[in-house]
Amino acid sequence: xxxxxxxxxxxxxxxxxxxxxxxxxxxxxxxxxxxxxxxxxxxxxxxxxxxxxxxxxxxxxxxxxxxxxxxxxxxxxxxxxxxxxxxxxxxxxxxxxxxxxxxxxxxxxxxxxxxxxxxxxxxxxxxxxxxxxxxxxxxxxxxxxxxxxxxxxxxxxxxxxxxxxxxxxxxxxxxxxxxxxxxxxxxxxxxxxxxxxxxxxxxxxxxxxxxxxx
Numbered sequence: 001x002x003x004x005x006x007x008x009x010x011x012x013x014x015x016x017x018x019x020x021x022x023x024x025x026x027x028x029x030x031x032x033x034x035x036x037x038x039x040x041x042x043x044x045x046x047x048x049x050x051x052x053x054x055x056x057x058x059x060x061x062x063x064x065x066x067x068x069x070x071x072x073x074x075x076x077x078x079x080x081x082x083x084x085x086x087x088x089x090x091x092x093x094x095x096x097x098x099x100x101x102x103x104x105x106x107x108x109x110x111x112x113x114x115x116x117x118x119x120x121x122x123x124x125x126x127x128x129x130x131x132x133x134x135x136x137x138x139x140x141x142x143x144x145x146x147x148x149x150x151x152x153x154x155x156x157x158x159x160x161x162x163x164x165x166x167x168x169x170x171x172x173x174x175x176x177x178x179x180x181x182x183x184x185x186x187x188x189x190x191x192x193x194x195x196x197x198x199x200x201x202x203x204x205x206x207x208x209x210x211x212x213x214x
Contacts, residue, residue: 006032034079036207037061037070041153043210044183056149058137058174061203062086062156067129068204071140071149078140082132086157089122096121108161115162126164130171137174153179155203181206 013030020027037059044050051057056073065085071078086108094104096117111118137149152174159165159178169176181202182195 004032004035031208033061033204033207034068034070034081036204036210037068038072038077038207039210040179040181040203040207041070041072041183042074044181044185044206046183046185049183050153050177051151055151056140056144056147058133058149058152058172059179059203060133060152060154060156060168062129062154062158064157067132067156069133069136071136073144073147076140076144078136078143080132080136082129084125084128084132089125089158092125093118093121111162118161119163119167126167127171130168133168133172133174137172149174152176155179155181155200157201159200179203 016030017027041050041057041059045053054074056071059070059072061068063085064087065083067082067085069078069080069082090101090104090108093108094101097104097107097114099107107114107118133152141148152169152172154165154168154176155178165176165178178200180199182199
């Protein structure tokens with residue numbers, strides 16, 4: 001029997017519940033973000049939208065303070081939460097340019113003529129992230145008796161930065177695409193332009209919401 005044990009500080013749960021209660025929302029369950037990544041892929045990959053069923057995939061979500069990594073084939077799973085996110089990259093840019101964090105965040109979002117400088121500034125951080133991704137892929141290969149991860153799907157704010165997606169793919173030595181969180185799921189009731197520009201930002205929310213169908 002395969003089991004997952006998830007532990008969290010009670011105070012962290014209570015802080016989040018307090019926010020929901022103050023907004024008049026009563027949650028029906030509390031879930032784990034890393035599991036949400038796998039749920040999103042399984043729901044969005046209906047009819048082999050991304051990859052044939054049962055084929056291994058690495059799913060990576062770049063947050064502000066952490067990077068979430070899930071490697072799954074629908075049966076076996078590798079989960080990792082890496083405490084390195086967009087805020088740290090902003091800090092690296094601020095250090096390189098000698099500016100405030102707010103100014104560095106603006107430059108990160110709209111690099112303009114500073115693009116090459118920004119790429120150079122955040123490269124060590126991207127190397128650290130991809131080393132964790134590669135480690136997860138290698139761990140999966142060992143646990144699955146030699147099966148290789150065939151695809152990596154990226155989500156979160158970092159994928160908007162020019163050139164990051166192919167760079168991460170090259171360093172991780174994996175075919176890499178931006179994760180359309182909705183995948184094969186119909187979005188007829190949503191604005192097409194909004195979905196096209198922001199689908200990669202909904203991976204955790206989509207995974208949590210997928211429980212509604214249960």
